[in-house]
Amino acid sequence: MTKKWIYALEEVGQEHLNLVGRKCANLGEMTKLGMRVPPGFAISVDGFENYMRVTGLGRRIETYFASLGEDLKKSVQKQMDASRAAKDMIAETPLPAGIAEQIVSNYEALCARCGEADLPVAVRSSGSVSMPGQMETYLHVRGSSEVMRRVLEVWESTFNTRAIAFRLEKGMAVDKAPIGVAVIRMVSAKSAGVLLTVVPTTGDTDHVVIEGNWGLGESVVSGDITPDNFMVDKVSLAIEKNINKKSRYVVSTVNGTVKADVPSHLQEIPCLEDAEIHELVRIALSVEKHFGVPQDMEWVVDQDLPFPENVIWVQARPAKFTAQRKDADADYIVDQMARLFRR
Template sequence: MATSNNIPFVVNLDEEHATHLDIVGGKGANLAILFQRGFNIPHAFVITTNAFQYVLNNEETKNILSIIDNIDIDNIKELEDVSYKIKQTISNINLSNDLINLIINHYNKLCEKSNNINIDVAVRSSATAEDLPDNSFAGQHDTYLHVKRDNLIDKIKECWASLFTAQAISYRKKSNIDHKIVKLAVVIQEMISSEVSGVAFTANPITGLRNEVIIDSTYGLGEALVSGLVTPDHYEIFIDKYENIEIRVKNIGEKSIHIIGKSDGGTETLITDDNNKKIEALSDKYIIELAKLAKQIEKSYNYQPQDLEWSFNNEKLYILQARPITTLFPIPKNAHGQSDLRCLGSFGAVQGFLEPMTPLGESTIRTLLSCFLRILHINRITSVEDDISSNPLRHHICKSASNRLWIDITGVLTSPLVRFFPIARIDTGMG
């Protein structure tokens, strides 16, 4: 019973199935991709969506999805009552001995890799509709830290049940995501006893600048930070196209509490010593190491900006999670790696046309602009083409992003003829 429909119930991160979103969910797929690309990821395995589906086909649970279809999400009491009943049903279901033994066998192999006969693990939900470029389910499904062997199966069932919280059901309904196509895998990951941990954004999520890495750090586990329980240290790091790095902003947070693992499982919250509150959790050396690694990870995702969770233990850096940043407006093609600021004007907005352009419309406008450049006899130095390689000596004034056409007006604004409006005065914080 290790497989169903030729899809395994459990996979390791180095296996082919481990990168398939429909089998291991968003979190599991991202971890497997990073692991297979050689980044330092804690040892882990994934209980696949096929195991989840196998459990849902049980007599006790097979009617769950039909119940959800009839819920009125605006009726809070009904939503919470149905959610509670479903979660209780899944949490109390009896798994087959074959499935339990399969999971425990993989856990034992995880212990062997870690040279520890009874390691703590993180049990993380990994849904097929989370950690995607167009949706963010962050925080909706459960994660359990410092889980012991004896509690492993119970925590896995609780992760499955978290797919049916009132919040998750309501979010899917409002986002028009069919409950029947969303499945849940569970990542079982070696627990790193973090000395310092936090998050890193490979682009500035506020301004949208792609040449900045934003790092927040705190003592202990990152749970205190991502749950908003602590004011972390905050760093803004500038990286130019030559990969020169400069730490431009340092704000030392109070870090009033920190969370650590307990010897008998689970976590506990401690008050941070007054002296440590005033000390940076990360040295400059580790800030730069983390910023460089963050940009390497972004590059491996074809420059898709990433939201990373990380941890330092014994001077070793681990990546715990990676997900796309979903709030940034796309930048034009061939703009990655440019460290100089550019000012782009929306061609459509000037015309009062705010909707995305069709490919035919964009091609027509480029053709008209090209004719205009020839009339002005500047077509040899200026181009409307996106592909810089077609003629790298030309100034490419037309950019395409999010199916909209943009005109690069940086040269105009920085020209000596318009010194009264230098580009340096533009507030880049406006995004």
């Protein structure tokens, strides 16, 4: 295993999509554009394939799925059983020493870079094929042993039932799914959410839409609350605000992330200041110009940093949206954002 298979985010970009997966490639590209991105590293597809090869799991899982034949396509129950069996095989197979040492070494280097022992990180799946919402993400992971455990669980999630069904539907090999893993510093989130440089339900490209809540962005897409909505004119930068009562949010604790009640004094005030909104829009429009297509982006405002360094990005990708219609309803639908958020 002399071949390099872990990379700093600064080392990768869009040209490395098949090497490190879409999310890691996007994060690397964002750093090249000068965007504020949390520091971290990318575990490439080769890392997963090394694990499967060195442990013999790849051959075992391939043989197992081959034994199921065409029956796997006909029954959801069989897909659920296959998912459980494949995931059990991975759960029972620890990381080989050489692979574990490389992950720990890169995590410790990230801790040193950020000046914090047992730095809390997000461990996020990064598939080279877009499979929305089908792989796992773990937040506020601390310590080498926990990072290794979560990396293994992200790899394990390639055999989630939904992922198996997706590969069957698309005619892909069901016994394997190239996957990278992003390990990035957790942001001390004051607020977070999503931004699109197009109104997805109408195709209106004259406005930027921002959805947000206090705390981490998971509450914005979970449907637990109705987030704040900001519509910003791309030319005048005029802001139209729809501030909703935000009773619940997701926050980081020493034991991970939890859902909690929003303090009463914050529930009915905007989760973003006007200056933060304009900074989000400024950067988003520059990214849209760079790529030449509307963008679907994820942002976090760090409560421990001064403005504008506190405006941080954790995702940017081409937006999916409805073609513009003159008679379309201009309301922004949060449910659609939930489908767009996870890739």
